[in-house]
Amino acid sequence: MxxxxxxxxxxxxxxxxxxxxxxxxxxxxxxxxxxxxxxxxxxxxxxxxxxxxxxxxxxxxxxxxxxxxxxxxxxxxxxxxxxxxxxxxxxxxxxxxxxxxxxxxxxxxxxxxxxxxxxxxxxxxxxxxxxxxxxxxxxxxxxxxxxxxxxxxxxxxxxxxxxxxxxxxxxxxxxxxxxxxxxxxxxxxxxxxxxxxxxxxxxxxSNCGFDVSPAWSEHFKTRFAGHPLKTVAIDGTRGEFVITETGVEGSLIYALSSQLRDAISVNGNTMFHLDLLPDFSQERVLREIQHPRGSKSLSSHLKSRLGLDGVKMGLLYELLSKELMNNALALANACKALQIRLGSARPIDEAISTxxxxxxxxxxxxxxxxxxxxxxxxxxxxxxxxxxxxxxxxxxxxxxxxxxxxxxxxxxx
Ligand SMILES: Cc1cc2nc3c(=O)[nH]c(=O)nc-3n(C[C@H](O)[C@H](O)[C@H](O)COP(=O)(O)OP(=O)(O)OC[C@H]3O[C@@H](n4cnc5c(N)ncnc54)[C@H](O)[C@@H]3O)c2cc1C
Structure with missing residues (x-):
């Protein structure tokens, strides 16, 4: 035999x-x-x-x-x-x-x-x-x-x-x-x-998480590490991912991980644009932001008009300056294409695959x-x-x- x-x-x-x-x-x-x-x-x-x-x-x-x-x-x-x-x-x-x-x-x-x-x-x-x-x-x-x-x-x-x-x-x-x-x-x-x-x-x-660059603030990390971002989109693909202590991971990120990894290896870092509101057009987002808010805070306004709260709202405050948060057009643009910069892929031992x-x-x-x-x-x-x-x-x-x-x-x- x-x-x-x-x-x-x-x-x-x-x-x-x-x-x-x-x-x-x-x-x-x-x-x-x-x-x-x-x-x-x-x-x-x-x-x-x-x-x-x-x-x-x-x-x-x-x-x-x-x-x-x-x-x-x-x-x-x-x-x-x-x-x-x-x-x-x-x-x-x-x-x-x-x-x-x-x-x-x-x-x-x-x-x-x-x-x-x-x-x-x-x-x-x-x-x-x-x-x-x-x-x-x-x-x-x-x-x-x-x-x-x-x-x-x-x-x-x-x-x-x-x-x-x-x-x-x-x-x-x-x-x-x-x-x-x-x-x-x-x-x-x-x-x-x-x-x-x-x-x-x-x-x-491959199919790995990434560290953001610059690192998350202590406040953001403490509040939101482990929180999932649901119903978001990157490059038109809908899905979800999770905020980690040092960056991002999860299925939507994994789907892009080969491109992101290769871009980092060529350029030293890369970024992706996150659509926090894939069900809304940019024009609609802008309209809702510009809707008179009376005495409401910006956060309550965004929550009531666009359903933005929790980790989505946290990300906006983490990544946008006060000036941009108060500029309706810049804020609407950020809601539809929030720039998230990545500095490195997580170590190979943590990856789903190689x-x-x-x-x-x-x-x-x-x-x-x-x-x-x-x-x-x-x-x-x-x-x-x-x-x-x-x-x-x-x-x-x-x-x-x-x-x-x-x-x-x-x-x-
Ligand atoms: C958390 C997690 C979730 C996953 N979920 C999915 C999923 O849902 N769907 C999916 O399609 N894939 C999933 N994967 C990926 C999938 O599990 C792997 O792609 C698959 O197991 C690889 O199969 P393989 O036989 O090539 O290698 P492995 O499954 O890694 O097996 C290799 C074997 O070789 C042995 N070995 C290595 N070196 C030596 C040596 N020198 N001498 C003797 N033995 C050795 C190891 O002990 C091991 O048993 C997941 C992976 C992870 C980490």
């Missing part, structure tokens, strides 16, 4: 294991942590967004300049694994899904744990009458590279041995990005691959490294990024499947 090693037990590695083991391959799956799927479980905490109900052509655009590489992996006619396949696969594990109002697809109970439990059960106890082979899991094995003989080297954390070696014909690396290190993905693989001549783009935060990684130019269409025969890569460690919305997990699963199918082809099974 053929044996294949998979290193990394996140969604990409587990999907590779599923495809290989169902085809009669003995899979040895190694992971540095005491259990697999820790980031996947964390993703389930706020509601596991498995995939998205976007039309197929729109879905693929979410991968930006890597659309050409990711799209075939999602396309059913090319043996891909897109949104429909993700939902069918979840249903096969007994997890029904539903489409939320934003088009995001979630398990009915929103959780990751039941899905992961059912998945691991199937990997450990496949249908042997159909040719499935149980996956062997090796936890607490941190991969540290290759020795001179070309064997895989692991640091073993169970106290019984310091290192473990494994010779194999094919290996799938599914080592994740470099955020939330405590869950296992530390990005240390980047150096290991670079020393073997693999082209790895620098790992940078951009950068093994460049697609360094792998074949089947995701095998050009420099290392028989070594395949899948998941977030590849150089692509996407906004939140289920696009991350979908591409991780799809690339795990693609890598496994290429292994099968290379083994001529």
């Amino acid at each position: 053929k044996t294949v090693v998979i290193i990394g037990g996140g969604p990409a590695g587990l999907m590779a294991a599923e495809v290989l083991s169902s085809k009669g391959v003995q899979v040895d799956l190694y992971d540095a942590m005491p259990s697999v799927g820790r980031k996947f479980l964390l993703a389930g905490k706020g509601g596991l967004n498995l995939t998205h109900n976007d039309p197929v052509d729109r879905f693929a655009t979410r991968y930006g300049n890597r659309q050409a590489q990711i799209e075939p992996m999602l396309t059913a006619s090319q043996s891909g694994f897109g949104a429909d396949e993700v939902r069918e696969w979840a249903a096969g594990l007994g997890i029904e899904t539903f489409v939320g109002t934003s088009g995001r697809v979630f398990p009915k109970d929103m959780k990751a744990a039941p899905l992961l439990r059912a998945w691991l059960h199937r990997l450990r106890h496949p249908d042997v009458s159909e040719g499935g082979v149980p996956v062997r899991f090796h936890m607490r094995h941190k991969w540290t590279g290759w020795n001179a003989a070309g064997e895989l080297m692991f640091d073993v954390k169970d106290g019984t041995q310091a290192t473990s070696r494994k010779a194999c014909s094919s290996v799938v690396l599914a080592l994740g990005g470099a955020s939330w290190k405590r869950l296992g993905s530390d990005g240390a693989w980047a150096g290991l691959l670079q020393t073997r001549g693999v082209d790895v783009a620098p790992l940078v935060p 951009a950068g990684g093994v460049r697609f130019e360094a792998v074949t269409d089947g995701l095998m490294l050009n420099q290392l025969q028989g070594v395949f890569c899948a998941g977030e460690m590849l150089d692509w990024e996407a906004p939140t919305g289920g696009y991350l997990l979908t591409a991780c699963l799809a690339s795990g499947k693609r890598a496994a199918e290429s292994v099968i082809a290379s083994l001529a099974l």
Whole structure:
């Protein structure tokens, strides 16, 4: 029986294991942590967004300049694994899904744990009458590279041995990005691959928060850190985000994070224009502000005429001078396009995901490294990024499947 090693037990590695083991391959799956799927479980905490109900052509655009590489992996006619396949696969594990109002697809109970439990059960106890082979899991094995003989080297954390070696014909690396290190993905693989001549783009935060520049005032931070800004828009896209101690984070910011991050890396800082009142035109806002307010304070006036209060009002007072607050036109403009300047992205460890990684130019269409025969890569460690919305997990699963199918082809099974 053929044996294949998979290193990394996140969604990409587990999907590779599923495809290989169902085809009669003995899979040895190694992971540095005491259990697999820790980031996947964390993703389930706020509601596991498995995939998205976007039309197929729109879905693929979410991968930006890597659309050409990711799209075939999602396309059913090319043996891909897109949104429909993700939902069918979840249903096969007994997890029904539903489409939320934003088009995001979630398990009915929103959780990751039941899905992961059912998945691991199937990997450990496949249908042997159909040719499935149980996956062997090796936890607490941190991969540290290759020795001179070309064997895989692991640091073993169970106290019984310091290192473990494994010779194999094919290996799938599914080592994740470099955020939330405590869950296992530390990005240390980047150096290991670079020393073997693999082209790895620098790992940078994606779907991340930002620090404002200048910093929030003590007063604003104390009052509003943790407060959500609901029903706002940036560049015509509606959504929400949260004020943090040092800046901003949340889905609307994450959607723009690649542009904001890249602009900061070129210019040292950047800004976005926040529409605090997307339901009102600029003219209407101006009219309401100019409406006679009698003895009312400006705050009560803005609240009664435009519904501005709480953190929205706080932001205006934080960012506009007294003169601008008292200038109806300047205030109306600010309500529709409040400038918020950002100085830096939050550290990669806090990010939802990682951009950068093994460049697609360094792998074949089947995701095998050009420099290392028989070594395949899948998941977030590849150089692509996407906004939140289920696009991350979908591409991780799809690339795990693609890598496994290429292994099968290379083994001529
Ligand atoms: C808070 C949060 C919420 C999220 N929510 C969503 C969501 O709702 N929807 C969505 O689509 N995406 C979400 N994501 C992103 C998604 O979880 C990741 O993109 C996905 O888990 C990446 O899968 P992966 O298999 O490539 O890597 P990972 O899941 O990171 O798995 C990599 C595995 O490799 C192991 N490993 C790493 N290095 C080594 C080594 N040297 N030796 C051995 N093992 C090693 C790690 O221990 C880990 O188990 C979220 C992420 C976060 C942080």
